[in-house]
Amino acid sequence: DVKVTQSSRYLVKRTGEKVFLECVQDMDHENMFWYRQDPGLGLRLIYFSYDVKMKEKGDIPEGYSVSREKKERFSLILESASTNQTSMYLCASALRAASLYEQYFGPGTRLTVT
Amino acid sequence: RKEVEQDPGPFNVPEGATVAFNCTYSNSASQSFFWYRQDCRKEPKLLMSVYSSGNEDGRFTAQLNRASQYISLLIRDSKLSDSATYLCVVKWVANAGNMLTFGGGTRLMVKP
Numbered sequence: 321d322v323k324v325t326q327s328s329r330y331l332v333k334r335t336g337e338k339v340f341l342e343c344v345q346d347m348d349h350e351n352m353f354w355y356r357q358d359p360g361l362g363l364r365l366i367y368f369s370y371d372v373k374m375k376e377k378g379d380i381p382e383g384y385s386v387s388r389e390k391k392e393r394f395s396l397i398l399e400s401a402s403t404n405q406t407s408m409y410l411c412a413s414a415l416r417a418a419s420l421y422e423q424y425f426g427p428g429t430r431l432t433v434t
Numbered sequence: 435r436k437e438v439e440q441d442p443g444p445f446n447v448p449e450g451a452t453v454a455f456n457c458t459y460s461n462s463a464s465q466s467f468f469w470y471r472q473d474c475r476k477e478p479k480l481l482m483s484v485y486s487s488g489n490e491d492g493r494f495t496a497q498l499n500r501a502s503q504y505i506s507l508l509i510r511d512s513k514l515s516d517s518a519t520y521l522c523v524v525k526w527v528a529n530a531g532n533m534l535t536f537g538g539g540t541r542l543m544v545k546p
């Protein structure tokens with residue numbers, strides 16, 4: 321069974337703190353993604369990675385960075401958390417060559433920055 | 435203008451009703467189309483792909499109109515368990531490979 325896990329379901333951090341969100345998939349997928357989901361705005365792509373050590377900016381990369389040192393792990397980093405980064409963060413992975421190209425999502429991390 | 439637009443709803447329907455959602459997309463280079471379902475406080479999951487000729491999966495029918503750039507999802511005989519948010523998703527190809535763009539979702543609430 322396909323599995324994408326995220327390190328925390330709920331997280332509360334203070335403004336200015338450095339925040340790490342971890343995502344691990346066990347399906348040997350090449351592609352991994354970080355989205356944030358906000359009411360009325362839907363899912364917005366922050367960063368994605370199509371291979372180890374490769375990363376590409378999505379639609380809203382400002383204030384975020386990522387790391388992909390191993391194929392199964394994709395980390396999202398908030399260098400200095402701000403209140404406007406309070407959101408639900410969803411990680412996803414996909415098999416690059418699949419014709420259906422289904423993205424499998426983790427359960428999400430609800431981050432609150434106070 | 436959003437690339438993928440959906441009516442956010444909510445659509446409140448009684449059990450057994452037929453309900454339809456539409457979605458419009460602006461990128462004419464879009465290649466493939468999907469509907470994802472997201473339950474409250476859960477992650478999105480693929481519901482079905484949308485084929486050019488239209489396709490059916492049980493009570494669910496998806497249709498694509500490339501000329502008008504819209505996709506639809508029809509649910510017949512609604513069940514309480516159909517209550518969820520339905521996300522319209524468009525696939526396109528970037529330099530880095532396949533990409534998905536998600537609509538904001540349409541919320542469906544099926545009442546007894």
